[in-house]
Amino acid sequence: MRFAERLVRAYFDCAYNVVYDFTTARLSRFRKLQARCVAELGLAEGDRVLCVGLGTGNEIPRILGANMAVELTGIDYSKTALKRAVRKAEKLSKNIDLRLMDARNLDFAPESFDKVLCIHVMDFVGDNRDQEKATREIMRVLKNGGKFVITYPSDREEKLGRSLLRDVIRDNLDSGKHPFRAFWSLVAQMLTGLVYLPLLARPGRSFYSGHDLQAMIGRLAGGDFQIEEYSSYQDRIAFGKRANEGGN
Numbered sequence: 650m651r652f653a654e655r656l657v658r659a660y661f662d663c664a665y666n667v668v669y670d671f672t673t674a675r676l677s678r679f680r681k682l683q684a685r686c687v688a689e690l691g692l693a694e695g696d697r698v699l700c701v702g703l704g705t706g707n708e709i710p711r712i713l714g715a716n717m718a719v720e721l722t723g724i725d726y727s728k729t730a731l732k733r734a735v736r737k738a739e740k741l742s743k744n745i746d747l748r749l750m751d752a753r754n755l756d757f758a759p760e761s762f763d764k765v766l767c768i769h770v771m772d773f774v775g776d777n778r779d780q781e782k783a784t785r786e787i788m789r790v791l792k793n794g795g796k797f798v799i800t801y802p803s804d805r806e807e808k809l810g811r812s813l814l815r816d817v818i819r820d821n822l823d824s825g826k827h828p829f830r831a832f833w834s835l836v837a838q839m840l841t842g843l844v845y846l847p848l849l850a851r852p853g854r855s856f857y858s859g860h861d862l863q864a865m866i867g868r869l870a871g872g873d874f875q876i877e878e879y880s881s882y883q884d885r886i887a888f889g890k891r892a893n894e895g896g897n
């Protein structure tokens with residue numbers, strides 16, 4: 650593994666996934682994106698579902714809450730994230746298969762899953778070539794006719810960061826808290842947000858135009874898919890079914 654990649658992975662283990670449940674996971678914009686993606690999966694009883702880049706496991710209650718009878722497998726390359734995900738799974742007393750794995754090299758047989766979900770992970774999977782590799786892996790482990798929902802970044806994070814900061818300030822001003830408490834809550838949130846700054850220096854940062862994403866998904870998944878612009882979180886959601894000729 651390249652040195653820069655090791656650094657990014659260590660960052661996810663030691664910083665990002667440590668604060669994740671108190672920061673990104675609480676943002677209403679992000680929760681709406683997650684809910685939108687899970688709804689698009691159209692879960693059905695008995696589905697074998699794979700979550701790629703499951704993180705600290707915030708998708709677990711959403712998926713199992715929507716349909717308790719699915720077989721859920723989650724992978725992430727951060728041990729810290731998986732430890733937290735295990736705790737969430739235990740709280741639900743559910744048997745979930747959680748594994749340490751890189752999204753670019755999925756250790757599953759072809760056509761193992763009915764559905765694959767991958768939310769806000771491609772943003773961090775190296776450059777466009779790595780993202781294509783991870784997408785190809787998702788299509789490989791998805792059954793013919795199986796459904797995928799994957800988000801891809803549509804712009805640089807600086808813009809999103811500024812607009813999320815405006816949200817945090819407005820939320821605190823409108824919170825009805827005593828001004829002193831609102832001020833300290835704002836300061837705490839802004840300081841925690843500093844943990845995300847190193848992300849701006851990671852190598853290979855890249856994002857997709859609608860046209861480029863359309864071309865890549867068409868090549869890897871086949872014809873039956875859509876790309877939705879999800880501008881409030883600067884993402885494009887690619888969703889659809891893997892067609893027979895896809896996944897190669």
Ligand SMILES: C[S@@+](CC[C@H](N)C(=O)[O-])C[C@H]1O[C@@H](n2cnc3c(N)ncnc32)[C@H](O)[C@@H]1O
Nearest residue numbers: 661702703704725726727730751752768770773
């Ligand atoms: C923003 S979090 C998203 C977590 C989860 N999908 C959610 O919506 O809450 C991104 C996750 O991707 C993981 N990740 C980044 N690159 C990865 C890779 N190459 N393979 C597996 N996981 C990766 C990180 O460890 C992190 O947990």
